[in-house]
Structures are given as C-alpha cells and as structure tokens.
Amino acid sequence: METGRASGRSVVFAPLDPHSRAETVVRRLTDAITFGLLTDAEQLPSEADLAAQFGVSRVTVREALVALRHKNLVETRRGRGGGSFVRAPSGGGLRTRVAELSLPNLRDTTDHYAAIAGAAARLAAQRADADDILRIEEVDADVAGPLHRMERAYHLEVAAVAQSARLAREEVRFATELGTLLWSPVLPSDDRAYDPHADHRAITAAIAAGDGDLARQLTEEHIEKAVERLVTLHLTLIEQ
Amino acid sequence: MGRTTTHETAAAALTEQIAEHAFATADELRRRFQGNRDLAGLRPHVIAALGGLISGAGVITAGRPQELEWWMGADPAQRTQLVLDLDPASDTFVDLGRQPWFAVPRDTGRRHVTGPYVDYVCAEQYALTFTVPIIEDGRFAGIAGADVFVADFERAVRPALRAVGSPAALVNTHGRVVAGTTAQHLAGSLIRDAEIRTALLEHTPLTLPGGVDLTPCGTLPLTVLTWS
CATH class of the missing domain: 3.30.450.20 (PAS domain)
Incomplete structure (x- = not known):
C-alpha cells in the first residue's frame, strides 16, 4: 500500500511556517533521511520545487543543501541526470523500531511516563524559585539538537526542579527506553500545528505561576500528542 | 544579643x-x-x-x-x-x-x-x-x-534541630530546605515567605517580627530557621 507512505512523505515536504528557515529545512530533511522516510540514492525534488513545497526562498533551500552536503546526507551531481540525492547513513534502525512496536506495551510505557512527567511538573510548580524557572527556560532555549534530546533535557530539568531524584531517574530511564522513538522528529500525521516548544513554554509558564494542576495537565497532553503521532506512524509503517 | x-x-x-x-x-x-x-x-x-x-x-x-x-x-x-x-x-x-x-x-x-x-x-x-x-x-x-x-546530612543534623524544641529548618540562601523538623519543611521544599527570603540573603543573625529566628552557619550559605 502506497498511500500511508505517500502521506508520510507529503508531510516531509509540507509548507513551513514563516519563521522557519534553512535550519528547519536541514532538520526536517536530516530527520527524514536518518529515519528512512527518504531512502538512499533517492533524488530530491529540484531547488525550485523544494522552495515551493517548503514555502521558503530558493536561497534558503540552497543554504540548507550546502549544510546537508557537509553532513554527508546529500550528494549533488552536476550535468545531465544531476540533482541532489539522498545518502542514507547505514542502519535505519529507528524506522524498524517504530514498525516493530507493540501497541499495548507502548500504551503501558507511555501511561507510566505521563504519570512520572506529570507529577514532576506538578511538584516543580510547588517547589520552583525564580532561578529554577530560568534554568528550565535556558534548557528549552537550546533548540540546536534533535527533538528527543531537547525533550529529555527539558523534562529532566523539570524533575530536578521538582527536587525529586527518583522522578529524575525515571526520566533518564524513559529517555533511554523510548525517548528516541516517542520524540522521533518526522511528522507522520497531517498535524502541522505540532509544536513541542510551544507546549514547553506553556508548561514552564504554569510552573512559574505555581499552578501545579495546570502544569501536570499540560505535560500529560504534551505526551499524549507525541504518543498519538508515534502510533499513527507505526500504523502507517505496518500498512506498507 | x-x-x-x-x-x-x-x-x-x-x-x-x-x-x-x-x-x-x-x-x-x-x-x-x-x-x-x-x-x-x-x-x-x-x-x-x-x-x-x-x-x-x-x-x-x-x-x-x-x-x-x-x-x-x-x-x-x-x-x-x-x-x-x-x-x-x-x-x-x-x-x-x-x-x-x-x-x-x-x-x-x-x-x-x-x-x-x-x-x-x-x-x-x-x-x-x-x-x-x-x-x-x-x-x-x-x-x-x-x-x-x-x-545523610539530614540524619546527621536531625538531633540538633530537634533539640531546638520549636519548629526548625536548615535552609540554603535561596530558602531551599535541607532538613526540617515539621511536615511543612521537608527537604527540597521552598520557603515562600518573602520576608524570610530577603532576610536569608543578608546572612546575619536576625529575628523577624513574625517570630522567626535566623541563625547563619558561619560563612556557609546555610541558615538555621526557627519559628517561635
């Protein structure tokens, strides 16, 4: 069945919001290549098409392609039959892991995780002082890395601000166990509004306001959204 | 004094x-x-x-x-x-x-x-x-x-804090509790009282109008708080 894959792929090339530029293009293509949604030796659309599809200028696309060449993820050939081609890194393990997920186990693991992260957010709201809020914001301001790393850093910091070593240990355990999958960066659904950083900002604001119930609720919803994405992606992959 | x-x-x-x-x-x-x-x-x-x-x-x-x-x-x-x-x-x-x-x-x-x-x-x-x-x-x-x-720190200072008699807590300069003798002041909780928080930064022995005593631990960023 090609539709699932096609819808996954169309999302890869979906228009970006106006604030995004070359870095976002680089990240989305890097993630798609790393994840295996774009396969080795596959030709990318032309610069003009990429620019149109991403909703950015051709200069931005060119800048992104330079960065991807530096990362050895794209190869550009000149002349007839030329263009930009995907160079997939060896071992597309993440995609396989998503396809092989057990949904009952996923539900159980993420229920547990939502309980951990939600409780950490509630306690952080009770126990944070102004410096702690700054620390959380500082962690969340670092957007250079892959999504799963930012999520790990954010929720670990919240657990630390909750003053709970046990919750922090559970955060580390979850990040190792399922974090790379749950926060896998490729958008599998048509949910273009998905913005984990906006979630984080809202959670941080609730913590800063001392509203533990809201901080917990927002954290649980934040995780639910990610679980939905992962389940959708899993279903897409097994239908292929 | x-x-x-x-x-x-x-x-x-x-x-x-x-x-x-x-x-x-x-x-x-x-x-x-x-x-x-x-x-x-x-x-x-x-x-x-x-x-x-x-x-x-x-x-x-x-x-x-x-x-x-x-x-x-x-x-x-x-x-x-x-x-x-x-x-x-x-x-x-x-x-x-x-x-x-x-x-x-x-x-x-x-x-x-x-x-x-x-x-x-x-x-x-x-x-x-x-x-x-x-x-x-x-x-x-x-x-x-x-x-x-x-x-371990709490276990070591617990007898001395309990000997104070009234509610007592060992806190850092930010008002974070290291050890306390009541359920309101368990390790990790934060003293929210603005007056106490300001007083902690001064790091001198003080008695606040509300009956809270601050006893700094030498030059360390730690203070014993007691509520009379």
Whole structure:
C-alpha cells in the first residue's frame, strides 16, 4: 500500500511556517533521511520545487543543501541526470523500531511516563524559585539538537526542579527506553500545528505561576500528542 | 544579643562542622592534585576520602580534553567511578559549564556549596556538593569536590534541630530546605515567605517580627530557621 507512505512523505515536504528557515529545512530533511522516510540514492525534488513545497526562498533551500552536503546526507551531481540525492547513513534502525512496536506495551510505557512527567511538573510548580524557572527556560532555549534530546533535557530539568531524584531517574530511564522513538522528529500525521516548544513554554509558564494542576495537565497532553503521532506512524509503517 | 538559644547555635555549629569536613576533603584532593597534576596517582586518595558522610569525591580538570578522577559510594561494596559523557553531540552530554558545582568556583574563584539539588549527572541522588577551585599560575585549572547526600546530612543534623524544641529548618540562601523538623519543611521544599527570603540573603543573625529566628552557619550559605 502506497498511500500511508505517500502521506508520510507529503508531510516531509509540507509548507513551513514563516519563521522557519534553512535550519528547519536541514532538520526536517536530516530527520527524514536518518529515519528512512527518504531512502538512499533517492533524488530530491529540484531547488525550485523544494522552495515551493517548503514555502521558503530558493536561497534558503540552497543554504540548507550546502549544510546537508557537509553532513554527508546529500550528494549533488552536476550535468545531465544531476540533482541532489539522498545518502542514507547505514542502519535505519529507528524506522524498524517504530514498525516493530507493540501497541499495548507502548500504551503501558507511555501511561507510566505521563504519570512520572506529570507529577514532576506538578511538584516543580510547588517547589520552583525564580532561578529554577530560568534554568528550565535556558534548557528549552537550546533548540540546536534533535527533538528527543531537547525533550529529555527539558523534562529532566523539570524533575530536578521538582527536587525529586527518583522522578529524575525515571526520566533518564524513559529517555533511554523510548525517548528516541516517542520524540522521533518526522511528522507522520497531517498535524502541522505540532509544536513541542510551544507546549514547553506553556508548561514552564504554569510552573512559574505555581499552578501545579495546570502544569501536570499540560505535560500529560504534551505526551499524549507525541504518543498519538508515534502510533499513527507505526500504523502507517505496518500498512506498507 | 540573646535572641538565639544555645540549641539553635549548636545546630548551626554542627552544620558548619559537617560542611567544613566536606570542604576539607575537597581541599585535600586539590592540594594533592596541585602538587603533581597526576590524576591517576590521585585515585587512592579519592577512594580514601569516601565513607561516612562523603558519598562522592574527586577532581575534574578544566581545559581540553577535560579529565576527571571522581568516585562515588560511601560503601566500599558499591564504589563506582564517575564517567561523564563530554561529547556535545551525544544525547547524554554533560555540559559542565551548566553545573553550578563546576561553574561557580570557576567564575568566582571561591569555594561553593551546591544544593540541595537533584544530581542527575553523577549519583542521581538528592545531594549537596562542596567544591573548591583549583588555581594554577593564576588560572582556573579545575575543581576538587565532595558530595554529601541530603538524606545523610539530614540524619546527621536531625538531633540538633530537634533539640531546638520549636519548629526548625536548615535552609540554603535561596530558602531551599535541607532538613526540617515539621511536615511543612521537608527537604527540597521552598520557603515562600518573602520576608524570610530577603532576610536569608543578608546572612546575619536576625529575628523577624513574625517570630522567626535566623541563625547563619558561619560563612556557609546555610541558615538555621526557627519559628517561635
């Protein structure tokens, strides 16, 4: 069945919001290549098409392609039959892991995780002082890395601000166990509004306001959204 | 002044004694390292420093590559060497520049008490970390330090705090509770009272109008609070 894959792929090339530029293009293509949604030796659309599809200028696309060449993820050939081609890194393990997920186990693991992260957010709201809020914001301001790393850093910091070593240990355990999958960066659904950083900002604001119930609720919803994405992606992959 | 009882003073003095013991442990490692910069040779001394209240100790150098000789485990049976992931591209990267126990001695040139805090890069415990800067030729060359788990610290100061009689808590300058004698002041909770928070920053013996006494623990960023 090609539709699932096609819808996954169309999302890869979906228009970006106006604030995004070359870095976002680089990240989305890097993630798609790393994840295996774009396969080795596959030709990318032309610069003009990429620019149109991403909703950015051709200069931005060119800048992104330079960065991807530096990362050895794209190869550009000149002349007839030329263009930009995907160079997939060896071992597309993440995609396989998503396809092989057990949904009952996923539900159980993420229920547990939502309980951990939600409780950490509630306690952080009770126990944070102004410096702690700054620390959380500082962690969340670092957007250079892959999504799963930012999520790990954010929720670990919240657990630390909750003053709970046990919750922090559970955060580390979850990040190792399922974090790379749950926060896998490729958008599998048509949910273009998905913005984990906006979630984080809202959670941080609730913590800063001392509203533990809201901080917990927002954290649980934040995780639910990610679980939905992962389940959708899993279903897409097994239908292929 | 006559405002503090001998019990409060005793609790503050005991806190000071424990903290100074941790600082002395760190300082001993600093001196040994500064003599020869031999990290490997430092190992037996690091291990000898562990035990009792000291749950972790060692030296971390500045510069590149950063090196460390840090061991954890007061109990010889559970002794482990700390390994830090110093690769910025890694998921588990530890940015030492963001750790107050490293950054504050580096930036101020002075010793520092970090915590109580969730030490998620080392022992994954709720801890206090006592660090001193290593200065060589006028330059920051690293830190030496010692960890004390909050649970152990609390156990050590508990009798002295309870002897105060009225509700009492040992807190840091930010109002974070290290140990307390009531359910409202458990380790990790935060004193929210603005008046107390402001008074803590002054670090002098005080009695607030509400009947709260502040007894600083020497020059340490720790204070015994009592509610009469």
